[in-house]
Amino acid sequence: MDASSRIVIFSGGRLGVWALRMLKPEDFLIGADAGALFLIRQGLSPDVALGDFDSVTSAEAAAIKAASKQYIDCDPVMKDWTDTEMAFQYALDRRPSEIVMCGVLGTRWDHSLANLHLLRKGVEAGVRCTIVDEHNEIAAIDGWAPWRLKRGRYPHVSLLPLSLEVTGITLEGFQYPLKDAALSLGQSLGISNVLLEPEGTITISGGLLLVIQSGDDPPPQN
Structure with missing residues (x-):
């Protein structure tokens, strides 16, 4: 991937119009589980949709698969990473200049804190990473x-x-x-x-x- 590229991850936490306004035409979009559903409902086609898709119905999963450029699913039980960590690691492996995570904060504080800790992996990889929601921008x-x-x-x-x-x-x-x-x-x-x-x-x-x-x-x- 071009070293000047930016990857934006959409997960299934808090999302809204604010997240769409921050997008750039050249962004590479990853939808994790329900985050991919949010993207296709806004008329956007994820470059990659991935996860176990246990937060969406079978019909919604089929719609995500049809609307995404690449679709990667996994067993919801036999996996070691959350959907967001899977998306984050996929993004890191592409070596972009920047990763932005949206929808990774929400009512589940266990998931929110685990996603916050992903910023450490970004620092260790030398990739600028931020978490953004409607009221915050967080970096490590x-x-x-x-x-x-x-x-x-x-x-x-x-x-x-x-x-x-x-x-x-x-x-x-x-x-x-x-x-x-x-x-x-x-x-x-x-x-x-x-x-x-x-x-x-x-x-x-x-x-x-x-x-x-x-x-x-x-x-x-x-």
Whole structure:
């Protein structure tokens, strides 16, 4: 796959019109289980639909298969990965420049947390990965390169350790700056910061850090 390509995964969690507005014509679309049903109901043809399809009816599964460019199903019992992890690993294997996951957060917190942990695999693979829903954009970063954020899309920026400790945290362009700080798992020091400059930079030297941009209202469309 072209190194400049972006893969967008749609799973069966919270989805809406907001998810369609963020799509680009050149995106490679993966529908995981009910996420594929959402795509075809919007008139979109997934490049790949995969999963055990236990969240859809047999008629809906047949419609997904007919509308998708590739259809991969598996036994719902004899499998080790969730549908979202299957989709994520498929995406990683294609070595894109970026992976965006939609519909991976919802009422099942076990699934939501497991999907959040997939961001670690993205960091380890060196692929920029984000989880997006109507109110949040979530990424995980390590110390390999600074992470840059633009002001305006989401008003709040929170930092939470995904490892036991994150060290060397330096923030530039924020209302509450940090310089070579450390955060341990369980601390809330990094909650609800605000960007003051048009662009902010987050740098860390060790560990794995969740960067959560959020707002109570849907972000404005560019």
